Amino acid sequence: MLLEFKRVFKSYQIGKNKIPVLQDLDLFVNEGEFVSIMGTSGSGKSTLLHILGGLDTPDEGTYRFNARDMLSLSDEERSWIRGHWLGFVFQTFNLLSELDVVGNVSLPFTYRKTKPEKIASHVEHAIDRVGLLHRKGHRPFELSGGEMQRVAIARALAVNPKMILADEPTGNLDSRNSEHILDLFRELHQTGTSIILVSHDEKVAAVSERILQMEDGCLQ
Amino acid sequence: MMPQVLSFIITAYHSLLIHKLRSLLSVLGVVCGVMAVMIMISTGEGAKKEVLGRIEQMGLTNIYVNDKLLSEELQKRAEKKRSYGLSLYDVEYLRSLSPMIVSVGAVQKVALTPVGTGINIIPSIFKCTANYGELLGLDVRRGRFINVQDSLNNRQVCVIGGLMSERLGSDGRVGKLIRMDDRLYTIIGVLRKVDKKPVKTAKVTNQNFNDTIFLPLNIPHNLTKFGTSIAQHSMLSSIVVEVANRENVEPAARLINRAMEYNHQGVLDYDVIVPLELLDQALAAQNIFNLVLTVIAAVSLLVGGIGIMNIMLATVTERKREIGIRRAVGATRKDIAFQFLAESSLLTMCGGTIGIAGGFISVFVIENLAGWPIEITVVSVVIPFVLACVTGVFFGYYPAVQAAKMDPIKTLRAE
Ligand SMILES: Nc1ncnc2c1ncn2[C@@H]1O[C@H](COP(=O)(O)OP(=O)(O)OP(=O)(O)O)[C@@H](O)[C@H]1O
Ligand SMILES: [Mg+2]
Numbered sequence: 008m009l010l011e012f013k014r015v016f017k018s019y020q021i022g023k024n025k026i027p028v029l030q031d032l033d034l035f036v037n038e039g040e041f042v043s044i045m046g047t048s049g050s051g052k053s054t055l056l057h058i059l060g061g062l063d064t065p066d067e068g069t070y071r072f073n074a075r076d077m078l079s080l081s082d083e084e085r086s087w088i089r090g091h092w093l094g095f096v097f098q099t100f101n102l103l104s105e106l107d108v109v110g111n112v113s114l115p116f117t118y119r120k121t122k123p124e125k126i127a128s129h130v131e132h133a134i135d136r137v138g139l140l141h142r143k144g145h146r147p148f149e150l151s152g153g154e155m156q157r158v159a160i161a162r163a164l165a166v167n168p169k170m171i172l173a174d175e176p177t178g179n180l181d182s183r184n185s186e187h188i189l190d191l192f193r194e195l196h197q198t199g200t201s202i203i204l205v206s207h208d209e210k211v212a213a214v215s216e217r218i219l220q221m222e223d224g225c226l227q
Numbered sequence: 228m229m230p231q232v233l234s235f236i237i238t239a240y241h242s243l244l245i246h247k248l249r250s251l252l253s254v255l256g257v258v259c260g261v262m263a264v265m266i267m268i269s270t271g272e273g274a275k276k277e278v279l280g281r282i283e284q285m286g287l288t289n290i291y292v293n294d295k296l297l298s299e300e301l302q303k304r305a306e307k308k309r310s311y312g313l314s315l316y317d318v319e320y321l322r323s324l325s326p327m328i329v330s331v332g333a334v335q336k337v338a339l340t341p342v343g344t345g346i347n348i349i350p351s352i353f354k355c356t357a358n359y360g361e362l363l364g365l366d367v368r369r370g371r372f373i374n375v376q377d378s379l380n381n382r383q384v385c386v387i388g389g390l391m392s393e394r395l396g397s398d399g400r401v402g403k404l405i406r407m408d409d410r411l412y413t414i415i416g417v418l419r420k421v422d423k424k425p426v427k428t429a430k431v432t433n434q435n436f437n438d439t440i441f442l443p444l445n446i447p448h449n450l451t452k453f454g455t456s457i458a459q460h461s462m463l464s465s466i467v468v469e470v471a472n473r474e475n476v477e478p479a480a481r482l483i484n485r486a487m488e489y490n491h492q493g494v495l496d497y498d499v500i501v502p503l504e505l506l507d508q509a510l511a512a513q514n515i516f517n518l519v520l521t522v523i524a525a526v527s528l529l530v531g532g533i534g535i536m537n538i539m540l541a542t543v544t545e546r547k548r549e550i551g552i553r554r555a556v557g558a559t560r561k562d563i564a565f566q567f568l569a570e571s572s573l574l575t576m577c578g579g580t581i582g583i584a585g586g587f588i589s590v591f592v593i594e595n596l597a598g599w600p601i602e603i604t605v606v607s608v609v610i611p612f613v614l615a616c617v618t619g620v621f622f623g624y625y626p627a628v629q630a631a632k633m634d635p636i637k638t639l640r641a642e
Contacts, residue, residue, distance in 0.1 A: 053640075062555065062635045083559045090557020101552050101639065103234075105241040110234060117234050118557035162556065 008071075009169065009201055010036040010059070015068030017054055028054050029065065030224030036203065038169070041196045043204040043212035046221025052205045055221070056172050059203065060093055061085040073169060090118045094163025098175040100155040102147040108134060108158050109143050115166045133165035134158075137191060153184030160191055170201040177211055189214050238549060239570045242542055253538040254578035256531020257618055261582025261611040262589060263524035268607035269590045271513055273600035278509040282502040287473055288329075289362060290480050291500040292317070292466040292487060305494040312496050313463035315446060318356075320490055321468055325482055327475040328468055332359040335444055336464045339407040346394045350387075352407070353464070354444035360386070362467045365436065370401035370416035377415075377443040385412040389420025390437035405440070412442065476503055528614065531578065532622035539571050539626035543633070550630055551638030564631035571623025572616055579615025583608055 012034035018027040028051035036042055046052050057063040058070065061077055070077045073092060077085065094115075095101075102111045112133055116126045134140055137157035147155055156176055163171050173192070177185035193214055196202055204215060212218045219226045243250045285291070294313050297305060315333065322331045334355040341350065359365075360372035368389065377384050385405060392399035392414075404411045421435035470479045480501045487497055543550070550563055558566075587603070594601040 057636050057639075060555070062639070083561070086554070086557050086559040086562075089555065095555045097639065101548065101555070103238065103549055103552060105238050106234060110237065114234060114553070115556040117553070118559070118562055166557075 008035060009038040009040070009073055010034065011069070011071040012059070013069045015058070015065045015070065017051070017058065017063075017065045027224055029058075032068070032225050034059075034219075034226055036170075036201060039196075039199050039201055040217065041192070041202045041204070041215040042217045042219060043206060043215035044219050044221055044226065045206060045209070045212050048207070050221040051224060052221055053174055056174050056203065056205055060095060060172050061089055086118065090115055091166060092169040094166065094168040094171040096156070096159050096163050096171060096173040096176045098178040100147070100152075100159045100179075102155055102158055102162075104147050107144050107146050108139060108150075108161075111147070111158055112161045112165050114162060119166065129165050129167075133161040136164065136194075137161045151184070152180050153187060156180060156184070156188055157191065160188065160195075164195060164200070168200065170203065171195065173202065173204045175206055176204070177206065177208065185211065235566050235569060236573075238546070239566075239573060242546060242570075243574070246538075249538060249541075250574065253534035254531065254574055254581070256527045256529075256534050257575045257578030257615050258531070258582040258585060260524045260527030260531055260618070261579045261615050262585045263520045263527060264611040264614055265583060265586030265607055266589050266593065267517055267520040267524065268610060269586070269601050269603050270593065270599055271510075271517060272602035272604055272607060273594075274509055274513045275506070276602045277600040278506050282505060284364065285502040286362065286364065286467075286469065287502065288470050288476060289502060290468045290470065290476065290483055291498075291502070292321075292468065292483065293498045293500060294462070294464050295496050295498050297494075297496050301494075301496075305491075305496055313466055315463070317487065317490055318463070318466055320486060321466065321483060324486055325479060327470045327479045327482075329471050330358050330362060330469040332356040332362045332467045332469075333444060333463045334359055334465050334467070335462065337442070341440070342406045342408070344395060344398070344405065348391075348394060348438055350391055350438045350440050352440045352442065354442045356444050356446070359441070359467065362469055366419040367416045368419040370414070372416050373441060373443045378446060381445040382443060383410060383412050384415045384443065386416035386418065386441040387414055388435075388437045388439040389418050391440065392417040393420065394438075407440075412440075473503075476501060524614075528618050531575075532618045535571055535575060535619060536622040536626060538574075539567060539623050540629065542570070543567060543626050543630040546630075547633060547638040550633050551635045554635035555639065560631040563633075564627040567627040567630045568620060568623050571626065572619035575615045575619030575623075576612070579612045582615065583611060586611065 012032065015029050015032045016027070017029040018025050020026075032055070034055075044052055044055070054063065058065050059072075061072075061080075064078060068078075072088065075084075075088065077088070080088070103114065106114070109130055112130045113126060116129070121129070131140075134143060137160055139154060139157055139161065142150060142154060147158070150158065156179075160176070171192075176192075177188050180188065189211060192202055192204065202215070204212070206212050221227075292313065313333075318331050318333045321328065332355065334353045337352050337354055339352050355373065357373050357375045357378050360367065365372065367386070370386070372386055373384065376382070387395075387399065387405070395403075395405075397403075398405075399414070399417070401414050401417060403414050405414060406412075418436055418439075421437055468479065468483060470476055480499060484499050487499065491497065553563060553566075590601050590603060593599050
């Protein structure tokens, strides 16, 4: 079992009101599994993904990832896991506009102890996998939305993570570009990477092996 | 490490570039502060070096007893006490004062006029004891200095300064004659010409003896303390006392002071000057200037530092998203703090570099317009630069901590 998420609660305090977002949520994901999560807007999908990525912490519950108790780790340890085992893909791409494609894809290596010559080959390979070698030196504003998302995917897969967390990766893309991105996810899945994909779109969710519905703070 | 630093530098560079003017203004205080510190150190070192040079020339183991002009009223009172300024009796007395004293020399300014030399420079003419050359470390280039025989036999010889010799041309060589008033003197030695310009300070003139003529000072065989003839005819300008080593300077100076007080019946018609003490005086004068500059430097660095803090806080807010992205790909809080700390230091380092460049220019201007001695050492560049870096780290600390504390979720949602 790669991921064990048990009895998780999360709520946000707004003024005096406590708004529950995740309520007694369980989630188990096997190594190499492709899971997609669907749900209405505001149902807590992003919140879940952030907790899974170690960027946020739940109020209650347990979370084990790759045999580590994620909730008891220090900031350093959790950052290490993000940098080595996890890759994020966001709806809004989240690329750094000052850096070119190579710079953006190299970003995770900033916080890893990888030899410079190895970094170059990892980065090159990742850019090649998303088919953007001819755009290596371009900066984000010179790329289309689809291309930007491919750069973001290259950044996520460059470190060869165990799991990729994608939050509506096709939300800002047209159907042709979406198709291309989904192809990439399929390919990634075939090479053994676990993927958790959040989407509104049933067609998008259909690429996964297992579709979960987010409802009332729980997964069905 | 390499790509890390590279992506830091690129993002920092862009953030600075977008706000070129803002960055420049924020760093202005640091520039001023660094400049002030550099000027302070350079002028301080310059003054110190100059004074040290002068002390070395005067001799670190020398103590000077100089003649002091009294007001007319004081002069009358002094004469009542039979004190007539520095005399050869003082010389003899000091010579036998203590075993610490190795040698005592004397010099007397005389009013003679060289005749028929064809030059319109009026040289300083001194009568001096034979050991005077050695006491002051005078460098004789040709011939020899005055010796004891010249002195005892009151020979008509002289030693002239290097520039004097040059001015006289072929008449200024060893063996030639110079006429002063109604007497002829044979040149027996020529001093090396000194190139450095003499600089005046409060108490001592840094003479280079370039335009000086030395004559033997005749010492009569028997001296009596209250012999008016000696008192009147031996009005010395200065007595030089050499002690065995530097440790002796202070006790010997005390002894000399006491002896002179006794000799002159408490009439202060002399000054005891210890070259080592001149250093303190020169540095004391420098201190006022330093105080002003320290205040300027401190205020500039403080204001500059606050400017840096301000701009860094703005930068942190502007670059929230970047912080979130970096955290998502594996940056720890420490990594983020380090990045912004490095950035603020980099900013102040740039300011420091500009300040040092400005410092070089200011120091050059001060040297040439005000004529102050300047000494640019490694210290006068390194200290201001280090101060700039420290300012960057100190005032960049708070913004860096703010950046590290930022919640990555909020920054990633902030789109
Ligand atoms: N920092 C916060 N403070 C208060 N409430 C928050 C905060 N972040 C999220 N929420 C609330 O938590 C709920 C879940 O938000 P979340 O972003 O996880 O939803 P989502 O399922 O991703 O929605 P969408 O499909 O629109 O992206 C929402 O009602 C949201 O308003
Ligand atoms: Mg969402």
